[in-house]
Structure formats: structure tokens, C-alpha cells
Amino acid sequence: MDFIPVNEPLLNGNEKKYLCECIDTGWISSEGPFVRQFEEKMSASVNRKYGIAVSNGTAALEVAMQALEIKEGDEVIMPTFTIISCAMAVTKLGAVPVLIDSDADTWNIDVNKIEEKITPKTKAIMIVHLYGLPVEVDEILALAKKYHLKVIEDAAEMHGQTYRGKPCGSFGDISTFSFYPNKHVTTGEGGMVVTDDEALAERCQMLRNLCFRKDVRYVHDEISDNYRFTNLQAAVGLAQLERLEEFVAKKREMGRFYTENLSDIKGIRLPVPKTEYADNIYWVYGIVLDKKGKLSNREAVKLLAAEGIGARTFFWCMHEQPVYQKQGMFAGQSFETAEYLARKGFYIPSGLALTKEQMEAVVERLRSVLTKC
Numbered sequence: 001m002d003f004i005p006v007n008e009p010l011l012n013g014n015e016k017k018y019l020c021e022c023i024d025t026g027w028i029s030s031e032g033p034f035v036r037q038f039e040e041k042m043s044a045s046v047n048r049k050y051g052i053a054v055s056n057g058t059a060a061l062e063v064a065m066q067a068l069e070i071k072e073g074d075e076v077i078m079p080t081f082t083i084i085s086c087a088m089a090v091t092k093l094g095a096v097p098v099l100i101d102s103d104a105d106t107w108n109i110d111v112n113k114i115e116e117k118i119t120p121k122t123k124a125i126m127i128v129h130l131y132g133l134p135v136e137v138d139e140i141l142a143l144a145k146k147y148h149l150k151v152i153e154d155a156a157e158m159h160g161q162t163y164r165g166k167p168c169g170s171f172g173d174i175s176t177f178s179f180y181p182n183k184h185v186t187t188g189e190g191g192m193v194v195t196d197d198e199a200l201a202e203r204c205q206m207l208r209n210l211c212f213r214k215d216v217r218y219v220h221d222e223i224s225d226n227y228r229f230t231n232l233q234a235a236v237g238l239a240q241l242e243r244l245e246e247f248v249a250k251k252r253e254m255g256r257f258y259t260e261n262l263s264d265i266k267g268i269r270l271p272v273p274k275t276e277y278a279d280n281i282y283w284v285y286g287i288v289l290d291k292k293g294k295l296s297n298r299e300a301v302k303l304l305a306a307e308g309i310g311a312r313t314f315f316w317c318m319h320e321q322p323v324y325q326k327q328g329m330f331a332g333q334s335f336e337t338a339e340y341l342a343r344k345g346f347y348i349p350s351g352l353a354l355t356k357e358q359m360e361a362v363v364e365r366l367r368s369v370l371t372k373c
Contacts, residue, residue: 004358006310007182007284007351011236013243018235030209032231038238039192042177042185045241046155046169048194050201053229053237054208057156057178060191061089063227064174067193067203068150070095070123077117078126079109080317081338086128086154087318091329098122099319101335105272107131107286107314107345110337111139118143124150127172130315131347132255132271132280134163137171144172152176156191157283159184160248164277169194174204179233182351184247184283185240187233247352248281254350254359255282261363265370267293284347286314288340297346300369304348307365314345 022028035053043051054060070076072094078086080099090097098117103110107130114125125144127135137153144151151172155161158168159177169175174197177183179190193204206212208227213219240247259270269288273280289295297313304311317338319330349362 003308004310004349004354004362005351006312006347006349008353009181009186010243010247010352014239015236018239019232022231022235027231030228030230032234034231034234034238035229038234038241041238041241042192043194045244046167046175046194048170048175049196050194050198050204052193052201052204052208053234054191054193054227055229056189057176057180057191058085058088059208059225059227060156060176060178060193061085061152061154062092062225063204063207064152064176064193065089065093065095066207066224067200068124068152068174070150073121074123075119075121076124076126077114077122078318079128079130079338080319080333080335081107081109081315081341082128082130082154082318083315084318084321084323086126087321087324090126091324095123096121097318099330099333099335102338102341104337106133106135106275107341108133108135111136114140115143118147118149122147122149124152126152126154128154129156129158129161129168131157131284131286132161132282133275134158134161134168134278136277137163141171150174156180157183158281160244161281162278173197174200179237179240182284184251184281184352185237185244187229187237187240190229190233190237192229250352251282251350252279254354255280255285257356257359258285258348258363262287262366265367268370282350284312284350286345286347289344289346291340291344293344297344301346303369304366307369309349309362309365311346311348314341314347317342 039051074095081102153172153175155169156178161168174195179187207224211222211224267290301311319333
């Protein structure tokens with residue numbers, strides 16, 4: 001069998017049809033009609049009033065943070081165990097990420113450790129749902145209300161997931177999505193900001209487009225970047241969104257298959273199938289090696305690659321990022337659970353195009369690798 005990639009998107013719906021429409025009509029830029037359709041349908045799918053499509057998930061976070069008027073010296077509470085885009089959106093504004101350790105079961109931020117980090121400089125809490133299970137949102141919203149804090153929700157990995165029956169992406173002041181190829185809804189690259197606040201939405205629309213003034217074009221009162229999203233991307237996204245329910249069902253089926261066929265292997269921890277507030281959506285199927293075992297996640301990924309299986313390590317902690325250490329940030333900080341996940345966690349092929357035969361091969365070769373170590 002050929003090499004099995006860690007992710008391969010499924011693009012056999014209306015993607016080609018809608019792309020051809022873009023080409024036939026000449027609408028390929030950010031001015032095309034598919035952009036507005038995609039914004040409206042994506043935001044409606046998570047019960048939000050407004051959607052602002054942008055060039056990628058990182059851009060969505062940056063636009064959201066600027067729209068919330070986070071400024072230099074402000075503190076934003078967030079998990080240390082996440083992708084660097086989350087921290088970049090804070091540090092680019094001169095604000096300070098205040099890091100929190102992870103929950104050992106869900107791999108998300110440990111909500112029980114947030115309140116002790118709140119200070120007079122705290123302006124916002126960033127919710128980041130990771131890998132398949134959502135954060136305990138109610139606890140964070142209660143803290144935000146108590147201390148008058150803004151809440152930004154990064155739902156990049158949570159297309160189709162719910163928390164206590166409500167869609168991820170519907171919580172807090174503003175939420176963001178990514179449409180990278182490994183997401184349940186992909187546009188190749190792309191992202192979106194969603195909100196219920198009309199003023200925030202208008203500000204996001206301005207920020208994504210170089211901060212053009214409404215009354216006079218080419219006159220700018222602020223500096224922003226070009227974060228625009230094309231009609232071509234929106235065409236693909238619209239076709240993907242049409243099948244989101246189907247994609248979520250397939251992901252959960254994949255998760256059940258892996259769990260049933262890997263649960264007897266010693267020395268590994270598998271994803272929690274569900275919590276009291278959500279069933280796992282298995283954005284990717286993560287595996288955590290035993291803390292006392294000699295094998296690291298990087299070594300496991302190399303061994304699997306040699307067997308023709310694509311795998312990828314978990315995120316690296318923000319407090320251990322060389323770029324921030326060089327700046328003297330997070331000196332002396334340590335987060336035991338997050339560091340463990342970063343060193344021992346990895347995920348195996350989980351893309352929507354993965355076949356049953358490929359999953360069987362993944363299980364067989366993974367067993368072979370782990371039993372030899």
C-alpha cells in the first residue's frame with residue numbers, strides 16, 4: 001500500500017461546479033458573490049449574526065484581537081498548549097499572553113487554574129478548543145462576566161462540534177475559524193471571524209481590508225493588513241459546508257474504529273470519547289505515549305513514517321517557543337501537563353478521504369511500531 005498521509009481532504013461534492021462558475025463569470029476576487037453566501041451560511045451554522053471571511057485562521061485571530069481593542073500591556077489569558085497563531089495575535093499588539101496549563105483528559109485549558117491568573121491588567125480570555133473536545137465554556141463565561149473580561153473563542157478545529165448542544169463558535173464576544181485543508185470545512189487556506197455584535201463586525205470588515213475608510217477610498221486612519229478572502233475560496237467552502245453533517249459523522253466513525261482497534265495496546269492513552277458536555281468530534285485522532293516510556297512523539301512519528309504512515313506531533317508549548325524565549329518571555333515558567341502532551345502526543349492519519357483499508361493498515365503498522373519499542 002502507498003504512503004498514507006496524515007490528512008487528505010474530501011473534495012468530491014460541488015467544489016468543481018462552483019469553481020467553474022467563478023471562472024465562467026470572471027468573479028475570482030474578494031468581490032465575488034460566493035464570499036457573502038459563504039459568510040452568511042457559515043455564521044448561521046453556528047448561530048452567529050455576522051461572518052467576516054479572511055485569508056486564513058491566523059488572520060482571523062489577529063483581526064478579532066484588534067477588533068476587541070486589545071492594546072500594549074494588556075493581558076490575555078490563554079493556554080500554553082496551542083498553536084503559535086494564538087499567542088502571535090496577542091504579542092503582535094504588544095499585549096501579554098498569560099499562560100495556563102492543560103487538562104490531562106481533554107487536553108484543553110485547565111479552567112480551574114484561570115481565576116488565579118486574573119489581574120487588573122487582564123482584558124480577555126482566549127478559549128481554544130483542541131483536537132476534538134471543547135473547553136468547559138460555562139466556567140470561562142462566568143469568570144468573564146465576574147471580572148468584566150472579553151472572550152475570544154478559537155473554534156478552528158471545531159466545525160460541527162457542540163458544547164451542551166450549542167455550536168462551538170457561538171460563545172463569547174467573538175469567535176474564529178480556520179479553513180486549512182485538515183479542517184472539516186476547507187478552502188485550502190482561509191478563515192472567518194463570527195460575532196453577534198454589529199459594531200465588532202463592521203470593525204472586522206474594515207480591518208480585513210487595509211482599514212479603508214467608508215467615506216473616502218485610499219484614505220486610512222489606522223494601519224491593518226490585507227486579509228481578504230477570494231470568491232474561489234468561498235466557492236470551495238460553500239460546497240464543503242453543504243456536507244458538514246456528513247463529515248462530522250464520518251469523523252466520529254473513524255474515531256470509534258481507531259478506539260476499538262487500539263484500546264488494548266499498552267503504554268498509550270487514547271482520546272476521551274466524551275465528556276458530560278460533548279461527544280468527541282475527533283478532528284484528528286490523537287495518541288499520548290506513556291510518560292515513563294522512553295519513546296518520544298518525534299521518534300514515534302519517524303518510525304511510523306518509515307512504515308509508510310503519516311503522523312504529526314502535538315503542538316509545542318508557548319512558554320517553550322524559542323522565539324519567545326529569545327525575547328525573555330515566560331522565563332522560569334513550567335506547565336507539567338502541557339509539557340507532557342507536547343513531548344508525548346501525536347496524531348495518526350485522520351483526513352476525511354481516509355478509507356477503511358487505509359485505517360486498517362494504520363492500525364496494523366502502529367501496533368508493529370509500538371510493540372517493538
